[in-house]
Amino acid sequence: MKTRDAFAHSYASARKRFFDAAQARGLPVESFKHRLPGLHKETLAMDVVLDGAPDAERLLVVSSGVHGVEGFCGSGIQVLALNDKELSERARERGVALLYIHAVNPYGFSHVRRVTHENVDLNRNFHDFSEPLPVNVGYRALHSLLLPKKWPPTLGNVAKIAWIFLTQNKRAVQAAVSAGQYEFADGLFFGGTQATWSNQTLRTVVRKYATQARHIAWIDLHTGLGPTGKGERILSARNDPDGLADAKNLWGDAVTSFFDDSTVSSNVSGAMLEAIRQECAQADFNAISIEFGTVPIKQVLQAMRAEQWLQLNPRTSLRKAQRIKRQLLDAFFIDTDEWKEQVAAQAREALLQTVAGIGTV
Ligand SMILES: [Zn+2]
Numbered sequence: 001m002k003t004r005d006a007f008a009h010s011y012a013s014a015r016k017r018f019f020d021a022a023q024a025r026g027l028p029v030e031s032f033k034h035r036l037p038g039l040h041k042e043t044l045a046m047d048v049v050l051d052g053a054p055d056a057e058r059l060l061v062v063s064s065g066v067h068g069v070e071g072f073c074g075s076g077i078q079v080l081a082l083n084d085k086e087l088s089e090r091a092r093e094r095g096v097a098l099l100y101i102h103a104v105n106p107y108g109f110s111h112v113r114r115v116t117h118e119n120v121d122l123n124r125n126f127h128d129f130s131e132p133l134p135v136n137v138g139y140r141a142l143h144s145l146l147l148p149k150k151w152p153p154t155l156g157n158v159a160k161i162a163w164i165f166l167t168q169n170k171r172a173v174q175a176a177v178s179a180g181q182y183e184f185a186d187g188l189f190f191g192g193t194q195a196t197w198s199n200q201t202l203r204t205v206v207r208k209y210a211t212q213a214r215h216i217a218w219i220d221l222h223t224g225l226g227p228t229g230k231g232e233r234i235l236s237a238r239n240d241p242d243g244l245a246d247a248k249n250l251w252g253d254a255v256t257s258f259f260d261d262s263t264v265s266s267n268v269s270g271a272m273l274e275a276i277r278q279e280c281a282q283a284d285f286n287a288i289s290i291e292f293g294t295v296p297i298k299q300v301l302q303a304m305r306a307e308q309w310l311q312l313n314p315r316t317s318l319r320k321a322q323r324i325k326r327q328l329l330d331a332f333f334i335d336t337d338e339w340k341e342q343v344a345a346q347a348r349e350a351l352l353q354t355v356a357g358i359g360t361v
Helices: 011-024 068-082 085-093 106-110 137-146 155-167 170-178 197-209 241-251 272-279 297-312 318-332 337-357
Strands: 029-033 045-051 058-063 096-102 215-228 231-235 284-293
Touching (some): 011 045, 011 068, 011 096, 011 106, 029 197, 058 068, 058 337, 068 096, 068 106, 068 215, 068 318, 085 096, 096 197, 137 155, 137 170, 197 272, 215 297, 241 284, 284 337
Parallel strands (some): 058 215, 215 284
Antiparallel strands (some): 045 096, 231 284
8 A cells, every 4th residue: 555545634534544444454343433423524433443352462552533633644554554464464473462543533633623522632631530620820821812812813912922932931831831721611722621522432442442451552643743754752651760661662762751851742631541551450551652743833833723713713704714724734744745654654663663562571
């Protein structure tokens, strides 16, 4: 399969490619349907394919679309992996089952949003909601500046935000914006006040497919942070020195983490894979997110602000709305053969590495 043919331009065609790839291998797809329709009235679902024995002790999970629109990249990687004979043969030889979870947040994928239909950033939503939620004072101060009444923003708004980035610690500002907030349901990086559909459904999938494995390695595919085309491997569960050491044994010294300040990402609250690890207490559990770079972070943030503004101002002209959606897609997916080849090669390397190393660290 040509690399470029694995990547789709709509959720519906991404889902079809995933089904076709599974069918070509004779693998069944289990679909967990979402109650809302997609952008073009298509069915939305979290689709799951197991390539390997249901009772395999070693399980490699590959998930896409946790952040909706980022699924355009992750889905293509999953389709390529399903088509990759060498990968599945090596996995079989080592007794590793591969579990593909396609479109963890299918609503955002289809509607070209990063968040769920609840306006929730899924990777900030995995809290124990019976406990008090974190308070992000930094975001509170920025909310109305990030989402002004007018878009494009006025010169005054641009100047105020530029001043904040100029005079305050950049990492601290990034954390205030993106670490997660639980106060503004119409804001950016909102973590929700209850478990979303995707949260509950992913737990169902994990309980069904992953609670028999003794060794679990999880690769969660993301885009939008870091240099164009470069895949950063970010520690995403067991965020402590031992977890980092194990992750480096499995995925190499390039694994980064927030606690040693080596990653482009903020320390997010309510992170998905740390919570999922609790569901798999029987297994040793290692997880990374691979974050593929697209465009500069300022451009990504600008695209997210515009799209959130559009959400709050639905009577915007169709042309302007389409431009804003295009901008968001372009911030999370680079539609060139070069970029697709880059991300495909790095993902493949990580998958082969995991198959070879799982259960030995
Ligand atoms: Zn992401």
